[in-house]
Amino acid sequence: MFSEWKFTIREIAEKPDLFMSGHRACAGCGPATVIRLVLKAVRGPTIVTCATGCMEVVSTIYPYTAWATPWIHTAFENVAANASGIEAAIKVLKRKGRIKQHIDVIAFAGDGGTYDIGIQALSGAVERGHDFLYVLYDNEAYMNTGIQRSGGTPHGAATTTSPAGTVIPGKPQYKKPIADIMVAHDIPYVATASPYYWKDLITKARKGLEVEGPAFLHVIAPCPRGWRYDTSKSIEISRLAVETCIFPLWESINGEYQLSAPSKTIALKPERKKPVEEYLKTQGRFRHLFTPKFKGVIEEIQRITDKRWQRLLKKCGIN
Amino acid sequence: MKTEKKGWKEIPIAGVCWKPSTEYLTGDWKTYKPVRDPEKCKLCLLCVIFCPDGAIHWKPEENDLEFDYNFCKGCGICANECPFKAIEMKL
Numbered sequence: 001m002f003s004e005w006k007f008t009i010r011e012i013a014e015k016p017d018l019f020m021s022g023h024r025a026c027a028g029c030g031p032a033t034v035i036r037l038v039l040k041a042v043r044g045p046t047i048v049t050c051a052t053g054c055m056e057v058v059s060t061i062y063p064y065t066a067w068a069t070p071w072i073h074t075a076f077e078n079v080a081a082n083a084s085g086i087e088a089a090i091k092v093l094k095r096k097g098r099i100k101q102h103i104d105v106i107a108f109a110g111d112g113g114t115y116d117i118g119i120q121a122l123s124g125a126v127e128r129g130h131d132f133l134y135v136l137y138d139n140e141a142y143m144n145t146g147i148q149r150s151g152g153t154p155h156g157a158a159t160t161t162s163p164a165g166t167v168i169p170g171k172p173q174y175k176k177p178i179a180d181i182m183v184a185h186d187i188p189y190v191a192t193a194s195p196y197y198w199k200d201l202i203t204k205a206r207k208g209l210e211v212e213g214p215a216f217l218h219v220i221a222p223c224p225r226g227w228r229y230d231t232s233k234s235i236e237i238s239r240l241a242v243e244t245c246i247f248p249l250w251e252s253i254n255g256e257y258q259l260s261a262p263s264k265t266i267a268l269k270p271e272r273k274k275p276v277e278e279y280l281k282t283q284g285r286f287r288h289l290f291t292p293k294f295k296g297v298i299e300e301i302q303r304i305t306d307k308r309w310q311r312l313l314k315k316c317g318i319n
Numbered sequence: 320m321k322t323e324k325k326g327w328k329e330i331p332i333a334g335v336c337w338k339p340s341t342e343y344l345t346g347d348w349k350t351y352k353p354v355r356d357p358e359k360c361k362l363c364l365l366c367v368i369f370c371p372d373g374a375i376h377w378k379p380e381e382n383d384l385e386f387d388y389n390f391c392k393g394c395g396i397c398a399n400e401c402p403f404k405a406i407e408m409k410l
């Protein structure tokens with residue numbers, strides 16, 4: 001099913017950037033690193049389509065484009081529909097003999113364009129079985145419009161539409177388990193990734209391209225502006241998310257879950273699992289949780305993190 | 320001053336972006352700039368991987384790195400992630 005593609009850090013560093021310098025993402029942007037790395041996994045001609053969102057806004061300010069691939073912008077809600085159309089068009093052109101080579105299709109969307117606005121197009125596209133890779137760069141709120149909460153925002157995070165104040169401790173609801181929802185669509189490949197584990201991320205992006213049919217890659221993508229931390233910490237925070245099991249790394253191949261190496265180590269040596277506090281305290285969006293008023297919220301986040309981690313271990317056949 | 324506005328005939332169909340972003344320099348966004356100590360650097364290339372702006376170039380023919388200050392926004396990720404503390408952010 002998958003090729004035995006092996007690569008060294010030098011080979012990756014030598015591959016030209018298909019997401020080019022001169023884009024206007026904020027300094028320290030996590031999603032920018034994620035997209036650069038995902039595009040290091042391409043194996044030939046590739047068409048990219050982007051939902052409205054941070055990475056679309058910062059990459060194509062007229063007349064400049066940061067994409068060294070053919071690229072199509074689409075509305076917030078329909079990047080998966082767009083990818084379906086591109087894939088169908090390629091199929092027809094192949095059938096008519098107009099093109100011979102294989103062309104990969106990648107759709108990028110943020111959490112707003114995936115969890116909320118884009119989910120029906122995504123659900124439909126994977127149900128129809130289109131052969132494309134969907135990459136969700138999850139910065140956990142609508143960032144480019146000013147930090148509004150989304151279905152991907154975690155419990156307790158302050159955003160401009162879920163502000164921490166006298167009434168609520170940041171977002172009252174919980175993060176939607178979007179990757180599990182995609183597994184439930186019974187598609188061949190679903191995985192989670194973090195840019196700190198760059199090798200794992202690039203390998204998974206390549207697997208998503210190689211697999212026949214739809215693939216979904218959920219990548220945690222820290223945002224210094226929206227999460228309120230120093231611009232130098234994006235990659236470090238993407239590591240802590242994994243080490244605390246807030247964002248475990250796994251893949252599901254034809255519905256069979258398996259933990260990826262960084263999370264598997266934690267499963268086998270539970271003493272390495274860090275308390276969620278170590279992740280939360282790095283970010284201003286959780287600052288209020290360290291005041292006496294909202295003390296219980298950290299315990300609640302730990303509880304929900306442990307519950308989801310245990311559920312994942314069970315699915316991976318580890319207990 | 321009167322600025323020349325372009326008519327619709329001079330704009331590409333659908334307003335397609337046609338200039339590569341590499342012609343737009345983002346280097347003047349920075350306050351601090353990363354300075355590498357070649358003595359400490361082990362050329363592990365992690366900084367090249369993590370830079371959100373692709374502003375650190377690996378030069379295999381010279382077996383060395385080059386920081387591209389035309390694009391570096393001074394975020395400090397490279398300095399934070401370097402396992403050998405070879406990069407310092409300087410004003």
Ligand code: SF4
Nearest residue numbers: 360361363364366401
């Ligand atoms: S991360 Fe540090 S040691 Fe590695 S190549 Fe960059 S400067 Fe050199």
Ligand code: SF4
Nearest residue numbers: 370391392394395397
């Ligand atoms: S400071 Fe940030 S933008 Fe500049 S080279 Fe380092 S990682 Fe890249």
